[in-house]
Structures are given as structure tokens and as C-alpha cells.
Amino acid sequence: MTALDLGRIGIGTMGLSPGVYGDVTDADAIDVIRRALDAGVRLVDTADAYGGGGENEKLVGKAISDRRDDAVLATKFGYVGPDQGRRVEIGYRMKLFVDGSPEHVAAAIDASLRRIGADHIDLWYLHFPDPEVPIEETVGAMAEQVTAGKVGHLGLSNVDASQLRAAADVHPIAAVQGEYSLWSRDAERELLPACRELGTRFVAWGPLGSGFLADSRFLAGDVPEVPRTDFRSRNPRFAPENLSANADRFAPLRTLAAGTGRSTAQLALAWLVARGVVSIPGTRDPNHLAENLAAARLALSEAELAEIDTLFPAGVAAGGVFKEA
Numbered sequence: 001m002t003a004l005d006l007g008r009i010g011i012g013t014m015g016l017s018p019g020v021y022g023d024v025t026d027a028d029a030i031d032v033i034r035r036a037l038d039a040g041v042r043l044v045d046t047a048d049a050y051g052g053g054g055e056n057e058k059l060v061g062k063a064i065s066d067r068r069d070d071a072v073l074a075t076k077f078g079y080v081g082p083d084q085g086r087r088v089e090i091g092y093r094m095k096l097f098v099d100g101s102p103e104h105v106a107a108a109i110d111a112s113l114r115r116i117g118a119d120h121i122d123l124w125y126l127h128f129p130d131p132e133v134p135i136e137e138t139v140g141a142m143a144e145q146v147t148a149g150k151v152g153h154l155g156l157s158n159v160d161a162s163q164l165r166a167a168a169d170v171h172p173i174a175a176v177q178g179e180y181s182l183w184s185r186d187a188e189r190e191l192l193p194a195c196r197e198l199g200t201r202f203v204a205w206g207p208l209g210s211g212f213l214a215d216s217r218f219l220a221g222d223v224p225e226v227p228r229t230d231f232r233s234r235n236p237r238f239a240p241e242n243l244s245a246n247a248d249r250f251a252p253l254r255t256l257a258a259g260t261g262r263s264t265a266q267l268a269l270a271w272l273v274a275r276g277v278v279s280i281p282g283t284r285d286p287n288h289l290a291e292n293l294a295a296a297r298l299a300l301s302e303a304e305l306a307e308i309d310t311l312f313p314a315g316v317a318a319g320g321v322f323k324e325a
């Protein structure tokens with residue numbers, strides 16, 4: 001099995017389907033993915049759940065169809081339709097259902113390959129663990145797809161350290177994907193140390209705090225409310241009562257950026273690069289893409305890293321987890 005070359009910064013494609021962060025056409029979405037590959041990005045991150053009905057996987061398939069070998073193609077499975085599988089609580093007022101049964105594992109890989117138009121997936125993640133199927137069982141079934149040649153490497157997403165350890169006893173876990181950024185640092189307590197111990201790469205989702213850390217309108221406190229059509233309206237950190245508190249708490253990020261000629265997005269991403277994790281920022285905008293990718297080459301000094309750590313400690317962001325009423 002060849003080692004995975006994920007690079008430092010990949011591209012997350014969730015927001016390249018309409019209805020997540022706003023409008024985007026297929027042509028523009030495909031253009032962004034191809035520009036990323038042109039710029040040397042390796043990791044392209046999709047999921048069977050993105051876009052509804054596998055539409056995001058189809059989009060990624062079109063974007064890489066004539067350059068499959070340029071990409072490390074990562075997708076995820078596990079979320080299923082309403083009232084199938086088991087209900088899970090992710091804390092964003094969303095009713096989500098998962099199925100990690102061996103039957104679903106076998107069906108999911110074939111469906112993803114068909115939609116993408118590929119004969120193998122380089123990195124295949126369980127998107128969210130099934131509370132009623134032991135993770136060892138799900139990963140055992142995923143490993144059969146490695147043996148079958150349909151998958152190169154296995155990954156897990158949204159797991160804790162004990163789930164990672166249990167899974168790694170069944171099959172090597174090449175990557176774990178979890179939320180990690182200047183405003184979400186929980187992974188530092190147990191998950192990142194477990195990854196280091198097991199030789200598992202950590203891939204940070206939401207590296208720009210779902211845009212908060214990159215968008216000057218949020219950071220300036222100019223957005224009083226997020227429209228309900230934007231999925232962030234379900235995120236407690238974007239609730240009206242927390243938007244201005246978070247603008248205050250992250251104001252020093254603007255000051256740091258202004259003083260160095262780097263954008264806040266670049267500082268947020270360069271901090272992740274310095275931590276040795278891979279990030280997968282999402283964008284629909286070619287200029288944002290170029291700005292984000294340039295962060296891979298920005299070396300922050302030890303003093304800058306220490307200052308950022310002090311300014312934005314774990315727990316600094318306002319907004320807990322919304323539970324379903």
C-alpha cells in the first residue's frame with residue numbers, strides 16, 4: 001500500500017453544492033476544484049451526504065474525470081435518509097441518521113464509485129459512527145473494501161480517541177477528520193495525541209471556523225443575523241447573541257493580520273500547518289482559494305504561534321451546542 005500524500009492544505013467541497021453557504025453553479029464549482037489541482041492541491045474531500053442524493057460526489061467526479069491521478073480522492077459514507085439507520089445528535093439542530101452496518105458499508109462504496117465515476121477511492125471515511133454498531137464491525141467491513149481494491153486507505157470522521165483506538169486494532173486508520181481551528185480546539189485534548197501515537201494523520205474540517213475566521217464582515221461584527229437559508233444559522237456560534245461576542249473575542253486576529261500583511265484566513269490556516277495537521281478549507285471563490293493555498297508557505301514564527309495560542313485558547317468562542325428541543 002502506498003503512503004498517502006495529503007499535502008498541507010487540501011480542498012473541502014461541501015460548500016460547492018448549493019444550499020450550504022449560498023449559491024454556486026456546477027461550472028463554478030468544477031472550476032474551483034480544477035484550479036486547486038492546478039495549484040498542486042492533492043486532497044479533494046467530498047462525502048456521499050453532500051449536496052443531497054450524492055450530487056457533490058458527481059460534481060467532484062466531473063472535475064477530476066480527466067485527471068484522476070492528480071487527486072487524493074477522499075469521500076465519506078454513513079449518513080442515510082431520514083428515519084433510516086440510527087438518529088445521531090450533532091448539536092446543530094439537525095435530525096441526522098447514520099448506518100454503519102456491514103450491509104450499508106458494502107452498498108455505500110459501490111454507490112460512491114458509481115457517482116464519482118472512479119474505480120477506487122484513495123481515502124474512505126466513516127462520516128459519523130453508528131451508536132448501535134460497534135466501530136470494530138463497521139471498520140472490519142470497510143477493510144474488506146481495501147482487500148477488494150476499491151479503497152486505498154481507511155479514515156474515520158467525528159470520532160473520539162477511544163473509538164479511534166478500537167478501530168485501529170482492526171485495521172490501520174490513515175486519517176481522522178475532525179473539527180479543528182482557532183475557535184474549536186477540543187481535538188487537542190485526546191484525539192490529536194491519539195493520532196500521533198497511532199501514526200494517523202489529522203485532517204481539520206471547518207479550519208476557518210465555517211468562515212467566521214476568514215470573513216471580515218463577521219470579524220467586524222457587521223453581521224447581526226445569519227439568514228436561515230445559510231446552514232450556519234444552525235450553529236450556536238453564529239446565533240445572533242453570539243455573533244458580536246465572537247467578533248470581540250476574535251478582534252485580535254484582525255489586528256495580527258493587519259500588522260503583517262497576511263489575511264485572517266491565512267493566519268488561521270498557517271497556525272494549523274504549524275500544528276502538523278492537514279486542513280481542507282472550502283471556498284467557492286478562486287481568489288479565496290489562492291489566498292488560502294498561499295498559507296501553506298507562510299511560516300509563523302515561534303513568537304507568533306505563542307501569541308496566537310495565548311489569544312485564542314480552547315473555549316474562547318462563544319456558543320455551546322444546540323440540542324434538539
Ligand SMILES: NC(=O)c1ccc[n+]([C@@H]2O[C@H](COP(=O)([O-])OP(=O)(O)OC[C@H]3O[C@@H](n4cnc5c(N)ncnc54)[C@H](OP(=O)(O)O)[C@@H]3O)[C@@H](O)[C@H]2O)c1
Binds near residue numbers: 178210216
Ligand atoms: N467530517 C465532517 O463532519 C465535516 C463537517 C463539515 C465540513 N467538512 C469538510 O470540511 C470542509 C471545510 O469546512 P467548511 O467548508 O464547513 O468550513 P471552512 O472551510 O472553515 O469555511 C468555509 C467558509 O469560509 C469562507 N472562506 C473560505 N476562504 C475564505 C477566504 N480566504 N476569505 C473569506 N472567506 C473565506 C467560504 O466562503 P466562500 O465560498 O465565499 O469563500 C465559506 O463560507 C468542507 O468543505 C467539508 O469537505 C467535514
